[in-house]
Amino acid sequence: MSDKKLTWQQLANMIDHTNLKQYVPNEAFEKLCDEAKQYGFKTVAINCATTEFCYGQLKDTPVLVDSAVGFPLGQSTLETKVFETEDAIRKGAGEIDYVANLVELKNKNYDYIRKEMDGIVKMCRKYQVTSKVIFENCYLTEDEIVKMAEIALEIGIDFIKTSTGFGEYGAKAEHVRLMKSVVGDKLKVKAAGGIRDVQTALAMIDAGASRIGTSSGIRIVEDYKKMTEE
Template identity: 55%
Template sequence: MTKYTLDDFARMIDHTNLHADATRADMIKLCAEAKEYHFKMVAINQVQSALCAKQLRGTDIDTGAAIAFPLGQTSIAAKVFEAQDAMAHGANEIDYVLNITALKDGDDNYIEDEMTAMVRACHEHEVPCKVIFENCYLTKDEIRRAATIAGRVRPDFIKTSTGFGTGGATVEDVRLMKSTVGDAVQVKAAGGIRNSDDFLAMIRAGATRIGTSAGVHIINALRDRMLTDHVTTISLEQD
């Protein structure tokens, strides 16, 4: 059983705006909310890295750039370059979409080569690397294979979804990913997590980071729950 304060929960949230029509004002608002609620990271498209890094300068909130987003259908070299460019412009976390086609074609060597190249590029700069699986397009065996590769390569996180596919995070998939990688790699749940009950369910299933555009709503709901119950922590046990 682990006890979480409201700030512990906030520090598990990657506050997200990855919409194609997001404006400069939207990015500034996202960063302001991240500072107000003390979220762990803002999750943004790669081209917004410099703007968000500037907004968050002097804080402990990270700028997380999405790479090869949302399809993952670019070459390894292109993904590495995109990540390096994001980091050069202030990104200090990287979430990249793996090559879904290669995984479905059974080319595990390609997936491992890609993951190795991306992890190396990030870790050279001491930047966390998260691998997005996009589970809605994968079988359970494909999820397990990708997670097994991650257990060898050791990215910092494996992640359920982009939020732009046909489905988002499920408790079942988080459990599967966590049971495959154990403590070697952390699990990020993302996609469709819009309320506090779903948020807590993902943590119970083994997620240690949550990607959501509803972070403000979730933290406010948890604050209200804790005030109503006259508690300063919420205890959760992993499923």
């Protein structure tokens, strides 16, 4: 989608407004939710422990709670991730971003990757909740990115996502293009990690991203407003 076709409201609705810090009080999450309501962001992206609190702030609005599962390392067990997914949904999550088990990917244990993804997708579908898998591309070869995307296409998850934002680096447009080249229009791509300005956000969208995860959503939208008003 070209930036010329986007209104600022459409851009805002592609953003997961993010606060994944583990050391801030509830006031920070109140502020996050208030900002999401004000700008019309798609979700607030938070750790699972804050799901119920944020849902309480947002339950009468279009903004969803996007809870991170197995975050940020992806090294909890399959059973734990599935339980965490259901627990987050029961507490108000409308979307789930889970971190894949990269140890098993590196082991070429693709059956495990399929089983893990299938378990989480089935749980999300049970409750009609959007599912996303985080690849953490900074640790993957291009072949591994392609393999993960192929498995995601096979299982039918809703989104494949570039990064947690906690790795060695975050989203790259070339990775978004690679992921999109595998899944086409059958799955959506979320770019996240290091997206702090409007130029980077638009580059990710031009590369094929349908969703942007960022803690800089307000800056991005305000700068986009200025760009489109000129």
